[in-house]
Structure formats: C-alpha cells, structure tokens
Amino acid sequence: MKIEFNKDEKVVKMIQEGLKAKDGYCPCRLEKIPENKCMCKEFRDQIADPNFEGYCHCRLYYKYK
Numbered sequence: 483m484k485i486e487f488n489k490d491e492k493v494v495k496m497i498q499e500g501l502k503a504k505d506g507y508c509p510c511r512l513e514k515i516p517e518n519k520c521m522c523k524e525f526r527d528q529i530a531d532p533n534f535e536g537y538c539h540c541r542l543y544y545k546y547k
Contacts, residue, residue: 497542510540
C-alpha cells in the first residue's frame with residue numbers, strides 16, 4: 483500500500499489552502515467535526531480496506547493497493 487498526493491499540483495495547492503482556511507478540516511465538507519479532520523474518517527476507512535484504490539473525497543490523496 484502506498485499513499486501520495488494527487489499528481490496535479492494545482493489541486494494539491496487549492497486543497498491545502500482550503501485546509502489552512504478551515505483549520506485542518508476538509509474544505510469539501512461543511513461540518514467541522516472530528517470525522518472531517520484531514521485525513522478524514524472516510525479516507526482512513528478506505529485506507530483500511532485492502533481492496534480500495536483511489537482518491538480521497540477531496541482528491542488530495544491517492545491510495546494505491
């Protein structure tokens with residue numbers, strides 16, 4: 483398993499700026515709750531799934547099998 487940033491630097495920069503503006507909470511989510519703190523719970527669950535390969539919700543990270 484390997485996790486890396488999206489290869490599109492514009493996407494990474496935009497999401498990182500959003501994370502700074504929202505104190506580390508996913509800029510793609512409305513609520514500031516622990517489950518939405520980057521890396522969000524949804525992506526942590528996807529990381530735990532050995533069959534999952536793909537982007538996190540906001541497309542900042544990509545998980546390879």
